[in-house]
Amino acid sequence: MLTMALSSAALAAMPALAQEKIARIGILAPISGGAAADGQDTQQGATLAVEEINAAGGVNGYKLEIAVADTRDLGPAAVTSAVERLLSDEGVNMVMTGYASASNFEIEAMAEAGMPYFLAGNSAQTAEIVAEAPDDFPTIWSFAPSYDLYETGIMPVIERWQSEKKLTLANKKIAFITSDNPYSKSIYEGMMEDAKARGWEITATEVVPFGEINDWRAFLSKTRQDPPAVIVNTDYLPGNAATFTSQFLENPTQSLVFIQYAPTVPEYLELTKEKATGIITSTMVGVLPNERAAATNKAYKARYGIDASTYAQALYEMVYIYRDILAAGVDPTDRLAVAKAIGEVKDRVTALGIVSFDPKTHLTVAGDDFMPLQIFQVWDGKRVLLSPARWADGELQTAPWLKK
C-alpha cells in the first residue's frame, strides 16, 4: 500500500511531457463533505477559466492545468494533507482556493513552503495571521477585502434611504440575530455597536449555534413582542437564510429584513423563489452586476447549467490574474516573482470589484472604488444592487409585507 501511495505520488510529481510547458495550479476545495457545494463552485470556476485560456492557445508558451486537492471536512488533518499533496507536486507553483478551512490556518504552511497562495476565505482570519508580520508572508494574498465595512457601512445606508424617503420606518428599533462563527459574530457585534451609536434601540438579540438551524420562530416571536423597524440576521448559510425567510413570512412584522451574505448565493434565490422578494442583503465578496460578471456567468451557465456563485467567479478571476502575470513574462517556477506580481495588481476590474492590494494586510483594498460593500435587494428571484451607486442597477422598493 505504501509503495502504491509513493509511486503514484512520484507519478504525479513527474515533469509534464517535454514538448509542452505546463503551469499547474493547485486548487484547495472541499470536494466531499458538508461544504461540497462551495467546493464544486471553486473547482468549476477555476476549470472554466483554465479551459478558456488553453482554448485561446495558453499563455506565453504555457498551458494551464489544475490539480485539485480535497479538504474534505475542513479539519486540520484533511486540510494539511491536501496542502502537503499540492506542495509535493513539483509542477504546482501556485495554489488558489475559495476557502480551505474555517480558520485559514494553512496559510502558515503555504508561507513556509514559499508557495504563492491566493485565497478568498474569511479575511478577518487571514489578517489575524498575516497582518502582524506581513513580510513573513510574501506569498499570501487574499482576494477578500477587510470586512470592517460590514460593521459600519450598512446602518448609514439604511438611514440614507430613510432620509431620501425611499423607506419609511415606524420606529428606531432594531433586532439582531447571529450564528456563532467568527465571521457572523463580528459583523453582528460591529453592526450592533454602530446602531447603538446612531441612537437605535435594540429590542432583541440572540446568538444561535453555527450549523443548520431549522427553527427561527423563537427569535421571531421575540421580535413580535415589540416589532422593530429593522431585523438583522448575520448568519451566512443559504439554507438557514431560506428557512428564516419563510418562517418570517408566516407572520411578518412591519420590519425591513436584512440577511447577511446568504441571499447573494444563487441557491437561496432558487429555493425561495418569489418568496424572498424584498429581503436586503450585503456582501463584500459578491458578484457585481457588471459586464464582466455577466459574461462569465453566461459561459459558466453554458458549461455547468447553473449560475456562477461568488466562489466560482472569484476563482475564475484568480486564474485570469495568474494568466496575466505569466503573460507579462514572469516565470511560473519563480514563486516569489509570481507572488510579488499578485501583490502589484492595481485597479483591475473584476466581477467582484476593483482589485488592488493592501501591502500591510495582504488583503484587497475595500471601498466604493475598490472592493465595494454591495447592498442588494432581492426582487422576483433576482438580486438588485442598490449600493454603491457606481454599480447600482436598481432602486430600493417597498417589500411586499410592508404597508406603504
Next chain:
Amino acid sequence: MAAILLDVGHVTKRFGAFVAVNDVTFDVREGEVLGIAGPNGSGKSTLFNILTGIPFGRDAGEIHFRGQSVGRLKPFEIARLGLVRTFQKDSDFKTLSAFENVMMGTWCCGPISASQKRDLASAALDKVGFALERIHLTAGDLSVFDRKRLMIASALVSSPHLLMLDEPASGLTKPEIDALRDLLLELNASGLTIVVIEHVLPLLMAVAQRLIVLNEGRILSQGDPQAVVRDERVISAYLGGQASHAHAS
C-alpha cells in the same frame, strides 16, 4: 456439631409474578459437603446467584457468612470473604491461557507477591489434576472437563472457606464424572466445605453428607441423602419431572 459457616434465612427472589426462590432457609456447616438437587427450574441456580450476588441479590431474607451479613455486599466482596462459586456454563475466560485463568483466582488472596500468586496457582492446578503441558493453551481451546477443572482450580487458589459448585458434572463423560467425584472427596477430606448443585444424583449421593431438594423455589426435603431420595414428595417431583434426564450427557 460443627460450626455454621453459611446461614440462609427465609430468602426469596421474584421475577415479576414468578417466585424463583420462595422463603428458603438452610445452613451449611463447616467441613461438610451439602448437595442441592431439584428438577430444572426449581430454583437451584437462582439460589446460588442470590447467595453470591451474581448477577443479582435476593429480594427478602437474611444471608450470613461466617457470622457476617452479606446482603449488602457487592459480588466481588462476597468472593473475597471466601465464599467462592463456579458456574454451570461459560466456565472460562476464553482468551486467557489456562494458567492465567487460574491466576484470576488470586484476587481473593489479599496482598501477596506475584511469585506467591504463581506458586498458589501452580499448586491449585496440581490439586485438580490439570496437565502441566496444557497450562499455556488458551482456555477457549480446551475440553469441557479441563475448563471445569480450571474453574475449580481458580476457586481453590485463594483457599476459600466455602466452595459452591454449580452443576460441575454437566457436559462431562462418565469417567470424567468419576474423576470429579474423587476430586471433590479429596478436597473435602482436606477440610474444604462444599455446596454442590447437581442433576447427576449418583455423584451427589457419593459426595454429599446432607442433601436438599428444591422444587418450585421451595425446599421439598432436606437431611440425610439416603432418606431424602426415598421421600415420597421428592420421588414424585423427580419422576414427574426430570428423573430420566438426570444423566443428561
Next chain:
Amino acid sequence: MADIIVSILVSGLVLGSLYALMASGLSMVWTTLGIFNFAHGVSMTVGAYVAYEIAQRLGPDLWVGYSILLALVVMAAVGAAFEYLLIRPFYGRDDMVLVTIMTTLAGLTFLENGVLTIWGPRLKQLEPLIPGNISYGLVNISRQELIIVLVAPVILLALFLVLNHTQIGRAIRAVGQNQKSAQLIGIPVTRMFLVSFGLAAALAGLAGMLLAGVRLMTPTMGADPLMKALIVVIFGGLGSIGGSIGAAYVIGFLEAILIFTVGIYWTPSMLFLLMVLVLLFRPQGLFGAKNPSSL
C-alpha cells in the same frame, strides 16, 4: 404571551411528530435485533432524495399519489438490503454489537456519499404537498407542517395496529422478546429482521420526505435527526416502541420550550445533559420496563 404558548405548542407538535417517525424505527430495530443502527438518520436522507428523484421524473403533480408509495417501497428495499448485507453476516458473533456499530457507520458513510455522488452537493427542496400557510387565530403553521402533524399519528397508529394485530407484527414482537423461543415456535426470525429493517427504513424515509417539503435537503440532513432520535429512544427506553413514540412528543415539546426559554444555543447541550441524567437514574428510560443491562 398567548401567541408564544401557541407557537411552542405548534413547534412542539411538529418536532414531536417527526421524532416519533424517526425514533419508532430506530427502536424497532433495536428491539428485534439488539443493534443500534447509526445509519438510521441517513435512511431519512435517502428517502427524501428518492422522493425528489421520483418527483423530478414523474412530475410533482403525481407526487401526492403513488410517488410517495413508490418511494416508500424503494426505502423498504433499501432497508432490507442494508440488513442483508451489513447486519446478517455478523449475526451471532460474540462481538456483534461492536461490529454492527461499525458496519452501520460504514453504511452511513456509504449512503451519505452515495447521495452526494448521485444528486450532488447543492441544496434541494421537495415541492410541499400543499404549499402555503394557514393562520387560524393565533396559530400560524405551514400546510406542510400541518400535514406532518396529522400524518404522523396516523402512521404510528397503523404501526401499532400492525405490530399488535397482524401475524407479522406479532412475530416481530415475539422475536424482540425472545429470539430462541420465537425460533422454536416456527417464526422465521431472520426474515423478521429483514422486515423490521425495511419497515424502519420506510418510516425514516417518510419522515425525510415530509421534512424535505419544509426544510432543505443536503446529503448530511439526517445527522441531526439521528441525534434527536437517539435522545428520544433513550428517554423512552431502548426496546420500547411505544415508549419511544411517547418520548418523541415529550422531547419535541421540551425542545420547543427550551428554544423559547434558554434559546437555541443551549438547547442541544441541555437535551444531551438530560439524556445523560436519564441514563444514570433510569437506564430503562422514562417509560421502559425495568430491565437494564439486557446486554
Next chain:
Amino acid sequence: MINRPLAIAAALLLLLLLPLVLQGPYIRHLFILAFLFAIVAASWDLTLGLTGLFNFGHIAFFGLGVYTAGILTTQAGVDPWLVIPIAGIVAALAAFVVAAPTLRLRGIYVVLVTFAFSQLCLQVVMSQGDLTGGAGGIVRVPSLRISDYNFARDQRLGYYYVSLVLSLACIAALVAIARSPLGKTARAVRDNPEYAAARGIDQMRIRLTMLVISAIPTGIAGALYCIYFRVAAPEVFSFSTSTLILTMLLVGGAGSIVGPAVAAVGIVMISEYLEQFPDLKATKHMLLAVGIILVLRFFPGGLAQISANLFARSAKTVGATPERAP
C-alpha cells in the same frame, strides 16, 4: 516461518530510516498523521477491545488534548513541549469524570453515555468562543523548538521523529499494560464479567483504571496533533473522526493493541492513495466503507488475526490441537 522479534526489529529500523530515504515533507507528513492516529487507535483499543468497555467517547479525550494544547500555548504562553504531558493529565482527569456515570451502566448504554459526552465536549468548545475560538478554532499555535531549531521549518523531519518516538513509547506502554496482570484481568472482565466478579475482581475499578490509562496517550496525541498542525479546530470531535479511528481499531483487530496501530498507518496511506484520483470525489469514501465491511466480514479478527495466522502457522501444525471431550 517468520521470526517475530526479527520482523519487529526490521520494521522499527525501516521506520527510523524511512524519512532519510524518502525526502520531502509530504510522505513524512502522512507518517506523522498515521503515528498520531496510531496512538489514539491503540489506546482506544485498551478500553473498547481489551476491556470490552463500550467507550464511544474516546475522541473526546483526543479533542481535550488538542484544546488543552491550543489554549495553554496561545493564551497562557506555556511551552509546547510542556503541554504535551499536561494534555495527557487533563485527558486522564476527564476520563475520571466521565467514568463516574458510565461504569454503572452496561453494553449499549455505555455507548450512548460516552457518545453523549463527546457531543457535549463539542458543544462546550463551540460555545466558549472566547477561549476556544468557537467554530473557527485556535490558530497560530506555536510549534516545537529546541533552542533555535524550529520544527516547523525542517521539512517535517523533527516532527517525524518526535511522533515516531512518542507513538512507539505509547504503544509499547499500552502493550506492556495489556500483558500485565491488570491487562489480563481486564480481558477476564471482558470475557466473562460474572465469573470475574466471582473471583473477587472489582470490575468498576478495573474499568475505571483502564479508561483513565487509555486517556493519557490519547491526550498526549491530541496535544501533539494541535502543535503539529498549529491549529485547534472543532472537527476533531466530529463523527467522522470517531468513525475513522474506530475503523482503524476494528480493521486492525479489536483487543490486539498493535493491530489498530498498524491499521492506522495502513488506512491513512490508503485514503491518501485514493486522493490521487480527484475524479473519485465522494466515491472514495464509499470505496473505503465497502473495504471496511469486507474486512470485518472475512477477517473478523482484523489485521491482528491475519498476522497471527502468518506467525503461528508453523506452531499450529506442530500439533497443539486441543483435546476435545468425546
